[in-house]
Amino acid sequence: MIANFPDMIAGSLNLSEPWYVEGAEFSPEKKEVHIYVNVREGAEFACPSCGGATVRNGYEPTERVWRHGDCLFYPSFVHCKRPRVRCPHCGTKQISAPFERKNSRFTLLFEGYAMLILADMPRAKAAEILRCNEKSLSAILSYWVNEAVSRQDLKGLVRLAVDETSRLRGHDYVTVFVDADRRRVIDVEQGREKSVISTFAEKLEKHGGSKEAVCAVTSDMSKSYLPGIAENFPNALSVIDKFHVKQILTNALDMVRKEEQKSSEAKQALFQGRRLFMIPRGRMSEQQVAKLDSLSKRYPKTGKAYSIVAALDDFYACYTVEEARNAFDSLYSWMRRCR
Ligand SMILES: [Zn+2]
Structure with a gap:
């Protein structure tokens, strides 16, 4: 048995005096862990609205249950009747538990873990792993995303x-x-x-x-x-954006290819090789380069259009303004001559 098990549970719930774990049990039928949290008798709380002194006013009438992080892979639930106080200025007020976010049925630990999981997979898959419904996950996700967005510091955006x-x-x-x-x-x-x-x-x-x-x-x-x-x-x-510029050129290349294909006798070879013209030369295998070169010789118009697209890649790969300017000028005059 883990000797300081209650401390471990209290830590996962962010509890400190006067909050404490009253008990925990495993339900073999439901295969769930249930944790019971309470506050010390006579504990005092500041008013959650004005921060002033208050007197205790019992507990909320019905116990609330929050889904907590799994305990040894068993879904865990926290039960608590939260204390109430009476403030001379604000009236009766509900004290929030240290492990909760207002209006959520999940503990902060669960929500934090859910956000980690959601960062790496679609919601439906995350819901399956976390054993909760997708709608609840959507609510958790939008709360924390909105929270982060509202605190976003955009100073320095250039x-x-x-x-x-x-x-x-x-x-x-x-x-x-x-x-x-x-x-x-x-x-x-x-x-x-x-x-x-x-x-x-x-x-x-x-x-x-x-x-x-x-x-x-x-x-x-x-x-x-x-x-x-x-x-x-x-x-x-x-x-x-260079991808949009490139897209215009690759669409034009495709038009040239289709045109040449129509007028060519050997339609099939060009059609079969059509995807080859969409691959940047740097990413081709030796075999692909050889095939492309032979297709380019056989279909000179498509071959030339491909070279123009490749020249655009070279232009974007330039390191200096001078280099880029020269590359652009020669590409531009080449394209004009090809019209
Ligand atoms: Zn108050």
């Missing part, structure tokens, strides 16, 4: 990245805001209209940041983001 993504695999779009230096998501707004940029800009100011301090904003080429960025971040350089 480089911002904005992008849209769809929610729940549908056409329900959200806009994600990322601190590009700290590589952290700092806000998510419903929709992808111009107004989401001003909504974020207001939040930024409320959380210690400054619109004027933002020196660069990365986004796609959307007609809603770009004017929103120009209006709200007067000192920011508008940067087009």
